Amino acid sequence: MSSAPFSPERAPLPSTVARPVEHELVVKKSRFITLLHPVTSVADAEAVIARVRKEHWDARHHCTALVVGTHADQQRSSDDGEPSGTAGIPMLEVLRHRHVTDVVAVVTRYFGGVLLGAGGLVRAYSNAVSETLDMAPMLRREIMVEVTVEVPHADAGRMGNVLHEWCQTHGAVLEGTDYAGSAVFRLLVPPARLGALDADGAAAASGTLSPAVGDSRIVDVPA
Template sequence: MHPYARPVDLPSTIARPVDHELVIKKSRFLAHLAPAGSVAEADAVIARLRKELWDARHHCVAMVLGTHADQARSSDDGEPSGTAGVPMLEVLKHREVTDLVAVVTRYFGGVKLGAGGLVRAYSGAVAAALDVAAASGALLRRELLLEVEVAVPHADAGRIDNVLRDWASGHGSLMEPPAYDAVAHLRLLVPRHELETLTADVAAASAGSLSPAVGEARVVDVPVPAGPAARRP
């Protein structure tokens, strides 16, 4: 196996904020998901919601940060310990998402839900918001793609560019803007496990005269087609 053949799974994220509301026994649970690349960005989202929804009793929080989801924080914000922030965080971890903050704002409806009811309400609000993100196309799949360049004589650049574009569309790859000097530098972002196939197909298209040059790996956010669930297959 080629050393670049092993795929790497990374957590997903979201492209834009998502909102969803649950009403349980007259209490309103307003779930807000927002992209956050740092604790400071997440804290800014929390502060804005506290200001906008100043009359709510609780603003419970869970956030997961980092390319590999290696930072996490949660807060019950006055709810009984372990009934809000941690259940929300567990949903984010189970759905394998990162670089986002979830805030669930509760307007108390006068009926106590009990510890189990609160856990179900807060975790359910976040899960439903993630389902909305998936259904609306707001999810982004993160992939570790390799920067690949094919140096092509100008006379052949148009034909090889068309070949590479067709190839990329069928192999989970992305075309990058080309660069030109003495030759045309056609550039792609390619999954590790597709590199051998690309090398073979480029050789076939050029009678063996061209070979891809592999560069650095880069984390790339790829839109996920709208669908019914946020979970990984």
Template sequence: MPAFPSTIARPVSHELEIRKSRFLTHAAPVGSVADAEAVIADIRKRHWDARHNCTAMITGLRGEQARSNDDGEPSCTAGVPMLEVLRQRRLTDLVVVVTRYFGGIKLGAGGLVRAYSSAVSECLDAAQLVERRELTEALLTVDHADAGRLDNLLRDWAAGHGGTLGDTDYAGQVTLRVWLPADALPDLADAAAAWTAGALTPERGATRIVDVPA
């Protein structure tokens, strides 16, 4: 199991109809509770005419903060089931809003729980996940003439070793960056030596939490 909960790469929406009620789900990645509340406020403004705009959010690197709101639905039939879906999927730093346009047929408590849970689950099925990993930066400083070739080699190497490329700096020389598990640093050093007949040695940089597409 990953050490940290995942999040989603970008906002995603989904529509579900159950017994004439429309459930419009919006999920969005956020960096804080304030960001989540701004997303909620925007959706409530856009769907002001809906009967309910129910919400759930989890924030923090380890999902330390969680909130939910039934927005007029019977207690614990909307926000809490929505939040439970986020917890079961080990997600954080996202907010989910389910907007319900009532179709005239009551669903009952159990039906509401299933409806709001399904609305969130189906929406998240369409989302691209982003994993959080503790990775270490490695820097490779190369001549401009070699940068393109080594960038391609480094990209392929990172894909097979649980790493991801960082930003490239262009100055008198080119600095390539890759974020990788700390225990993969010796393998990178061997690979860099093989690519350059022993002329290139990666420099170890900082260690931090990095978002990596799942």
């Protein structure tokens, strides 16, 4: 699970890919090898692109599209020698339409000897990215609030079970527990569930439980 600072006024949030995924599409003997790779910055994306160029040094084109930033703030694309507007922009439009960020798409083309025309290229590059996204495990980004729940050591076992079950049924995450003078459970809770946590926690602890609400975060969870 990863997290980032959050601006509450700027939801909803785009999702991202959980891991690199590669897929090959063949169109009229041309091979379109697509790599989708999670990244955290433009520099990360450029490093991925450079690595693909080195690996497929004998390919004719390495067309790219990237979207980075919590709210897809930075977007770039390149046709890499294909006719203008037939590769990079169509690839980028797929990423935009699918509402993803922090990802770079690299489509390496080995020319098969048959010209595809502008329309054929647009379809090929778009489909290459779209099909690869269909295969990619995704991470959904959600707004979560950091909450700590402090209980005496004597109640830690029972309350740990209560909070674990509560998180499973309320879309929350039990991040961990710290033990010092007391047991402190660290939770990530959807904002809409904070009231339920107060009520359910009070019921489980006879009114003695008082969750402490902290900062908001953006959290990646499996889609």
